[in-house]
Amino acid sequence: MKSLRRWWGPSHPAQLLLGLTLWSLWFVAIYAGLSVACALAPPGAGQGALTAINGGIALLTLATLALLAWLAWRGLCAGRQAAGGGRFIALVGAGLHVYAAAGVAFVAWPLVALPPCL
Template identity: 35%
Template sequence: MIGRLMRKIMLHPLHPLQLVFGLLVWSGWFVLVYGGTGVICAVAPPPVDADMKTWVNALVLVLGALVGAFLLFNAWRCWKATPDYDVGKPDKRFLGRVAGGVYLVAAIASFGLALPALFLPPCV
């Protein structure tokens, strides 16, 4: 059931929009983290003595792991869907490999965006 739902929601791994979708997800995550942290620090800042052990940092870490795992999964999907060698369809090979690489870069950037939550308090 989940597999059918995923197939209906997600684009085919070799669809041309896969080239930009990873960076769109990452940019949305970037805006959510910095915008959300700014709003939380203005409205209801966590206690100063809590340092890094706040619910804001925990939320950033959990959501960062989820977004990064989603992007890694899509990188794997695009890379595996690429035909090994097909003379008639070189564009499919290009789309799959480049989209997989873009998803991989976006996943690394997503993990990197959540990493400061391990070392810094949310409202500096």
């Protein structure tokens, strides 16, 4: 448990991988969820982009965005206070979290425009 808490700290090298790992998990969840949802409960034709599937994707996206934004903010604060290697890891980690958040937003963007399952 103690080692797990250390991993979670803003200056641990694991932070360099965490943001984009969350991005990947989100990506896999969306892609797999979409395939399964379309196989199990395809939305009716003509519903356009306003389906339950799009709604679910949007919710998951917002939650991921919030988590990443918080992680980035935390890294930034920690980086300002730390020095040397800790500072480096926290700041680069924060940048990576910001990028991961931007990546989530950017990749999720087309779902506003597109009906699923085509």
